[in-house]
Amino acid sequence: MRTVAVDETEPLIPRADPRNPLVWLRRGEGVVGLGEVLRIESSGPTRVEDAAAAWTELAAHADVDDRVGLPGTGLVAFGAFAFADESAATSVLLVPEIVMGRRDGRAWVTRISLATGDDEAQDVSDEASEDPVIPEPAPRRKVPRVTFAPGSVTPDAYEAAVAEAVRRIDAGDLSKVVLARQLVGELHEDDGLRATINRLAEDYPDTWVFAVDGLIGASPETLVRVDHGQVSARVLAGTTARGAGEASDRERAAQLLESPKNREEHALAVASAVSTLEPHTARLDASPEPFTLQLPNLWHLATDLKGTLGDGSTALDLVRAVHPTAAVAGTPRKVALATLAELEGFDRGRYAGPVGWVDGDGDGEWAIALRCAQVDADGTVTAYAGCGIVHDSAPAAELAETVMKFQPIVEAFGG
Numbered sequence: 001m002r003t004v005a006v007d008e009t010e011p012l013i014p015r016a017d018p019r020n021p022l023v024w025l026r027r028g029e030g031v032v033g034l035g036e037v038l039r040i041e042s043s044g045p046t047r048v049e050d051a052a053a054a055w056t057e058l059a060a061h062a063d064v065d066d067r068v069g070l071p072g073t074g075l076v077a078f079g080a081f082a083f084a085d086e087s088a089a090t091s092v093l094l095v096p097e098i099v100m101g102r103r104d105g106r107a108w109v110t111r112i113s114l115a116t117g118d119d120e121a122q123d124v125s126d127e128a129s130e131d132p133v134i135p136e137p138a139p140r141r142k143v144p145r146v147t148f149a150p151g152s153v154t155p156d157a158y159e160a161a162v163a164e165a166v167r168r169i170d171a172g173d174l175s176k177v178v179l180a181r182q183l184v185g186e187l188h189e190d191d192g193l194r195a196t197i198n199r200l201a202e203d204y205p206d207t208w209v210f211a212v213d214g215l216i217g218a219s220p221e222t223l224v225r226v227d228h229g230q231v232s233a234r235v236l237a238g239t240t241a242r243g244a245g246e247a248s249d250r251e252r253a254a255q256l257l258e259s260p261k262n263r264e265e266h267a268l269a270v271a272s273a274v275s276t277l278e279p280h281t282a283r284l285d286a287s288p289e290p291f292t293l294q295l296p297n298l299w300h301l302a303t304d305l306k307g308t309l310g311d312g313s314t315a316l317d318l319v320r321a322v323h324p325t326a327a328v329a330g331t332p333r334k335v336a337l338a339t340l341a342e343l344e345g346f347d348r349g350r351y352a353g354p355v356g357w358v359d360g361d362g363d364g365e366w367a368i369a370l371r372c373a374q375v376d377a378d379g380t381v382t383a384y385a386g387c388g389i390v391h392d393s394a395p396a397a398e399l400a401e402t403v404m405k406f407q408p409i410v411e412a413f414g415g
């Protein structure tokens with residue numbers, strides 16, 4: 001496999017596969033994959049560690065000619081993992097044939113090929129020695145239209161589940177649980193998802209925009225990044241709507257920052273991320289006070305974590321350590337997982353699971369798969385959104401919050 005620098009400034013998405021794009025971008029930088037040389041599938045409670053072990057093994061045997069040397073150059077896999085141990089959804093690491101990347105204004109192309117058993121003697125870089133062909137950017141297409149309707153859980157049933165969760169929290173069973181609901185639609189057009197991912201990237205430039213094996217979305221929440229020994233994460237919990245005018249918008253952000261309900265929900269999410277990351281870091285700092293993160297559709301309370309890796313963990317090792325955080329499960333973790341499985345009543349699939357990429361050196365960027373939908377091979381599109389429930393959560397307000405959180409994905413499908 002070989003990575004070479006290229007002189008490229010054009011946007012990456014128009015070069016992605018129109019039907020089945022493989023994309024990870026924020027503010028136009030990231031990686032876009034084409035083709036597939038290898039697929040590592042896993043499932044069950046050891047899905048992340050099994051994938052991490054297979055990846056480490058693969059990386060150890062790879063013949064790499066990396067002339068750029070940035071995170072995301074050399075061998076790269078895109079991944080999406082199921083949220084729950086019990087999920088029927090498969091977790092995947094996909095190694096593309098071509099990776100086009102951009103970071104800090106530098107661009108590169110990597111071509112990856114698989115050496116078969118009997119051409120072991122043949123230098124892999126021979127096959128990759130011709131300069132990689134970068135596809136021409138495709139003309140813009142209209143976003144495919146999907147009409148969404150509630151899935152198995154009606155809005156009324158969602159409110160009832162929130163009320164039941166609050167009862168259990170008041171009874172002292174747990175402190176916080178995240179409850180989600182689904183919207184389901186059908187994708188008819190042959191156009192595929194490239195126009196959808198392009199729309200998400202244009203509308204939500206400050207989020208991680210991803211498309212991996214039919215899982216497509218725009219997540220504001222960084223589960224964990226590893227960059228040459230530096231570790232970082234962005235914890236989100238606590239949400240409010242944007243205000244109509246500038247003054248009311250600022251007022252809403254200020255109220256969010258002062259709201260005890262949102263501060264409590266947020267503190268639990270930060271504590272869970274810190275306690276699971278800390279054992280792997282030599283040092284870990286959290287922003288002392290949460291800040292308000294502005295997105296086009298809502299405000300979040302946010303805390304950034306930054307640290308130094310202490311134990312040589314790869315990005316996938318850290319994904320395994322931190323998932324599922326209290327931002328998407330609850331506190332305490334075990335009770336919250338059992339409660340959400342019972343009260344939600346559906347398989348989350350890859351929603352709220354880790355999505356991102358890892359490279360051969362163990363660097364990588366992973367988000368929590370939020371504001372997303374899974375598009376299945378038969379065209380079924382399932383979108384998901386959920387909210388952290390604490391003791392003073394109100395069912396109608398939480399339902400309204402899911403509607404805000406559905407907005408990016410509903411609009412990216414022409415709604």
Ligand SMILES: C=C(O[C@@H]1C=C(C(=O)O)C=C[C@H]1O)C(=O)O
Binds near residue numbers: 300386387
């Ligand atoms: C669960 C979701 O979002 C999470 C829940 C939040 C909240 O309840 O305030 C905020 C950000 C995310 O951590 C979702 O978008 O589906």
